[in-house]
Amino acid sequence: MSADTMNSSLLSIREVASYRRDGYVVVSQLIGPKLVAAGIDAISGLASGRLSRVSTEIFFEPGVDASRLRAEESQDHIRKFARFVDDSPALHAVAMSRRLHSILDQLLGQGRVLFQDMALIKPPRIGGAKLWHQDASYFRVSDPNLIVGVWIALDPATRENGCMEVIPGSHLDGPAIHLPDVDVNQCTIRPDQLRLRDRAPIEMAPGDALIFHALLHHYTAPNQSSQRRRAVQFHYHQLGMQWTSLDAHRRHFHDEFGAYAGCTIQKEPVPPGKQFTYVDGRELPIVPIDDWG
Ligand SMILES: O=C(O)CCC(=O)C(=O)O
Numbered sequence: 001m002s003a004d005t006m007n008s009s010l011l012s013i014r015e016v017a018s019y020r021r022d023g024y025v026v027v028s029q030l031i032g033p034k035l036v037a038a039g040i041d042a043i044s045g046l047a048s049g050r051l052s053r054v055s056t057e058i059f060f061e062p063g064v065d066a067s068r069l070r071a072e073e074s075q076d077h078i079r080k081f082a083r084f085v086d087d088s089p090a091l092h093a094v095a096m097s098r099r100l101h102s103i104l105d106q107l108l109g110q111g112r113v114l115f116q117d118m119a120l121i122k123p124p125r126i127g128g129a130k131l132w133h134q135d136a137s138y139f140r141v142s143d144p145n146l147i148v149g150v151w152i153a154l155d156p157a158t159r160e161n162g163c164m165e166v167i168p169g170s171h172l173d174g175p176a177i178h179l180p181d182v183d184v185n186q187c188t189i190r191p192d193q194l195r196l197r198d199r200a201p202i203e204m205a206p207g208d209a210l211i212f213h214a215l216l217h218h219y220t221a222p223n224q225s226s227q228r229r230r231a232v233q234f235h236y237h238q239l240g241m242q243w244t245s246l247d248a249h250r251r252h253f254h255d256e257f258g259a260y261a262g263c264t265i266q267k268e269p270v271p272p273g274k275q276f277t278y279v280d281g282r283e284l285p286i287v288p289i290d291d292w293g
Contacts, residue, residue, distance in 0.1 A: 001119040002053045002286055004136060009099050009102065010102055010106055010198060011025065011027070011103055011107070011111055012108055015019070015160065016106060016107060016267045018284060019107055019211065019213075019258040021168075022166075022168040022169055022171060023166070023168065023169060023171035023172070023215070023216035024166055024202075024210055024211060024212040024213065024216055025210075025211050025213060026105075026202060026204065026208060026209070026210050027100075027102050027103060027208065027209045027211060028208050028209075029177070029205075029207045029208060030097065030100055030152060030203075030208065030209035031094055031097060031152065031207045031292075032108060032207060033039055033126075033206070033207065033211075033290065035090065035207075035292045036154055036206045037293070038090035038093075039088075039090050039091055039094055039154050039197060039232065040091045040154050040155075040230065041082070041090070042084070042087075042091050043075065043119055043121070043154070044075055045047065045088075046058075046081060046084060046088065046119075046181035047070055047071075047078055047081075048071040048073045048074060048076050048102075049071055049074035051088060052073075052085075052086055052087065052088060053087055054086065055083045055084070055086045055087055055099050056081055056082070056083055056084040056087045056211070057081065057082045057083055057158055058074075058076070058078055058080075058081055059079045059080050059081075059082070060077055060079060061077055061079045061123065061126050061127065061128060062079075062128065062183075063124075063125070064077045070095070071106045071123075071174045072206075073120065075125060076123040076124060076126075076228075077125065077126065078144060079120075079121060079122075079123075079128070080118050080119060080121060081116050081118065081119040081121070082116075082117065082200075083117060083282070084117060084119060085114070085284070087219075088090065088139055090120075090233045090292070091117070091232060091258050092289075093289045093292045094152060094232060094234075094285055095114050095117060095232075095234050095284075096114075096286060096288055097289060097290070098288035098289060098290035098292070100150065100209065101286050101288050103211065104148060104150075104211070104236065104249065105197060107125070108146075108148060108238055109146070109210070109238060111234040111239035111240075112237060112238050112239065112284060112286055113236060113237060113239070113283040113284055113285050114234055114235070114236050114283070114284040114286065115196075115235055115236065115237055115282060115283050116233075116234065116235040117232070117233075117234050117235075118142075118232070118233045118234075119230065119231070119232050119233075120202070120219065120220075120230070120231045120260065121149075121228075121229075121230055122162045122222075122223045122228075122231075123223065123228065123255045124152060124161070124223055124226045124227060124228055125224060125225075125226065126164060127161075127220070127221065127223035127229065128201075128222050129162075129191075129220060129221055129222045130186075130219060130220045131133045131186060131188035131215070131218040132184070132185060132188050132189045132194055132217055132218070133178065133188055133189055133218070133219075133263065134170075134171075134175065134176055134178075134189065134214065134215050134216065134217060134218075135147070135149050135212075135216075135218075135235065135254070136161050136175065136214035136253075136265060137175070137176075137178045137187065137253055137261075137262040137263040137264075138184075138187075138249065138262070138263045139214065139235075140244050140245065140249040140262075140264055141237065141242070141244060141249075142241055142242040142243075142244050142245060143241055143243055143245060144175070144215050144252065144280070145213075145214075145215075146215045146237050146238040146240065147198075147214035147216065147235060147236070147237045147238075147241065148211060148212070148213065148235070148236055148237075148238075149210075149211070149212045149214060149233060149234070149235050150209055150210070150212075150233065150234045150235075150236070151164055151209065151210040151212065151231055151232075152208070152209045152228040152231060152232050152233070152234075152279060153204040153205065153207070153208050153209075153229075153231050154206055154231055154232065155205055155206055155227065155229050155230050155231075155257070156203075156204070156205055156206060156227070156229075156231075157202075157203060157204045157229055157231065158203050158225075158227070158288065159201050159221070159259065160202065160223075160224070161201055161222075161223045161227045161228070161229035161275045162220045162221045162222060162223040162229050163201055163203050163204060163229070164201075164202045164204075164210055164219075164220055165200065165201045165202065165219045165220065166200055166202060166210075166212065166216055166217065166218045166219075167194065167195050167196075167199055167200070167216070167220060168198060168200055169198075169219075170195065170215070170217035171213040171214075171215035171216045172215075173193075173216075174215065175215065175262075176189045176190070176193040176194075176215075176217065176253075176254045176261075177189070177190045177193055177253070177254075177255045177261040178190065178253060178261050178263050179261075180260075180261075180263060180265060180266060180267040180269075181266065181267050182264075182266050182268075183266070183268055184264075184265075184266055185188040185263075185264055187263035189217060190255075190261075191259075192262040194217060199219070214224050214235075221246075222263070226229075231279045236286075241285075244290040246260070246264065246265070247263060250262070265275075267276055
């Protein structure tokens with residue numbers, strides 16, 4: 001047990017301070033090898049169809065024709081999964097990990113819900129970049145400070161296969177001007193708003209977790225290696241946060257002229273009926289789980 005913490009499963013006082021200063025903290029081995037293996041098995045099962053996909057949505061890498069893939073090939077062509085926790089008890093257990101929520105209580109105070117779950121697959125050789133952004137640019141919320149992201153590595157995440165990169169302290173600069181795109185996944189911070197000389201790659205082992213502020217600038221490079229880089233990412237908001245309108249979001253995310261500069265709408269042209277208006281009303285109350293291997 002370190003000198004400045006009473007309970008080694010929680011963060012030390014120094015780690016709490018570094019989260020507030022830098023906008024992120026890495027928790028080593030948040031989940032153990034059995035849960036990592038169960039999470040990987042669930043992702044493979046959801047990809048191949050061995051596990052039923054009732055709520056799970058799959059998004060392939062651009063240009064992939066999913067109809068031509070054999071079941072066992074799909075996983076290495078998928079960009080991400082969303083809404084999988086109801087289809088996989090193992091991934092649900094990751095999202096509700098008692099240790100994770102004790103740590104989030106420490107950082108943010110008690111009382112939160114899970115509102116978004118994603119698995120980010122970044123397949124070998126074809127996994128594309130996720131450009132620099134703030135997650136709060138995707139969420140029309142009353143207060144970005146009440147949102148936290150948790151990114152958990154299931155494979156070793158390295159510079160070669162596209163680990164997370166962050167700009168420490170960038171959350172303190174407030175909402176940045178983003179450039180919307182036809183593909184909302186390509187929405188990115190305007191280059192003059194980025195302090196790229198300060199970028200820090202965060203290499204992680206399977207089971208390690210990056211806990212990060214919704215205003216932290218972050219990025220992942222393409223996976224040009226032959227190594228898989230699967231991760232799950234959860235977003236939680238503290239009780240009291242409210243979902244708001246596009247106009248209210250513009251008050252946080254706007255450029256010098258007052259034009260909207262968040263990522264919740266696509267840049268023209270947009271396909272009819274496909275306007276991206278991200279307001280996710282699905283919320284799961286936290287019921288901590290601590291008996292998984
Ligand atoms: O895991 C990745 O490649 C990117 C994750 C991320 O930053 C996001 O989805 O917002």
